[in-house]
Amino acid sequence: MFEHFNTPEELFSYKLGSALTMERDSLEMLETLETTTPRVRLKELFNTHAAETRHQIENLERCFALLGEEINDFPSPTTKGLAKEGKASIAKTEPSIVDAVLLAGGLETERYEMAVYETLMINAKARGADEVLVLLKQNYDQEVAASEKLLKAAEMISSEGIAREIPPR
Template identity: 50%
Template structure:
């Protein structure tokens, strides 16, 4: 229809057709993003925006009617490229991290949509098409709200931790979790057993310095409070029989040095 644009009206109608194709592409892509999303709240957000997007498509079709023109969509290469990029990225991303990819794609899309509507609104106003302008402004208002919701969620999960546990999590993720648990437990056990042979006061000081629960009468170490992470000392290393997680014992000289230092501090205080 438009081999060459010779009037502002021609250009506006072409851009309106691009916007229509854009929203149709986005509606299809929202289904892909919703399927890939792991958090239920993110799936809900995308589903709600899909309903809004359908309304936006109807608004754009109505805008053509107000202009007295036939509804005609024009291929939007931008949204097609965005859809291709996100599907490719999702294929290379562990499912536990998919929400970060989904939110990034959704946010990029919202910014593009806002730019498209801002241009159309400016030009609809300039040509005196107030009914068309009102429809476009309604679409932009929905995009602004969606962009804010996506930004808020993206910011929150970035600070809380993007990854979520999913069935079939990669071996690397499982190994990392196992290593974290075993290092804490191994370090506590090793330090507790080494310090048990020292004097009561010196041993307790060394344990406290190492961040390990102090042993009570009966020889058992007090369990750390719920949520406490026991940090292994710098000279503790990690290995396993199958390549994962065992804490090595501390060097005897280094441990004795700590005990002596602790006793010296205690004597100085008294």
Template identity: 35%
Template sequence: MPTAKNLNELFYATLQDIYHGEKQILKALPRMAKHATTPELKKAFQLHVDQTEGQVERLQQVFEMLDKSARGKTCEAIEGLVEEGKEVMSETEPGEVMDAGLIAAAQAVEHYEIARYGTLCAWAQQLGMPEAAKLLQQTLKEEKETDALLNKMAMGGINRSAA
């Protein structure tokens, strides 16, 4: 967690953290789509690129509400999770096994984002920023939907095929 003296500073620092994280995710998703072999997983990763671009735009709006420039601060958690995804792509057998690994890597990222956006929503409300909370809540909803979709694909056959 970033260092801060009060909730406003913590909120801003966490926004910078997730902003950097979303930018890293935007770089990773096309590569994951390229390595996915299941058409539905490829499509899900490609669609999530567009969704993540919208999430970055919403974060930029929140930065504007704070009268701050949209600037990221290194998110080591996301960088580590993206690195794990790269390991899956380089060290896993192509096909269903890689798809299962890619889903697991993507869900780890989604779970981190769900935790961060849930916290940011609560803090925005506490800080009297209902518009920011609304934007962050929209992203939180999308992250939960993406996680549910990935889980459905995994449980719907990809994990079974990988076995």
């Protein structure tokens, strides 16, 4: 649709569509992470964030409706690259330590998503799109929370031993 951006609104619409693709890519990655990890707690973490991601997709689709625009899912080359890197790393990793790779990939993706939402929120505010801003902030807050959970999980498995299953508490 856009070969050249002529207005801030066009750029915002493109970035919003790219964020939609980003979340769809992330949902696919989360499903892979959940099925790859042997740890029950990580399966639960990835599953919970997948449910949040489905809601984030709905929020982004609502943003388009609030703006009176058609839903567009523009490319998100960064998330495609992160997914490709993650799959390659998983394939090269001994199963007993794969959780370290999964958590690193999850953290990298969450941090990217946070940056995307920060930019979108700045632009929604500048546009005066307050209802859109609220939805974007909800998504951002969930990404921050997911990032914190992933960071804690990464710290836990590194301190307790990546190769050991952590018994449920």
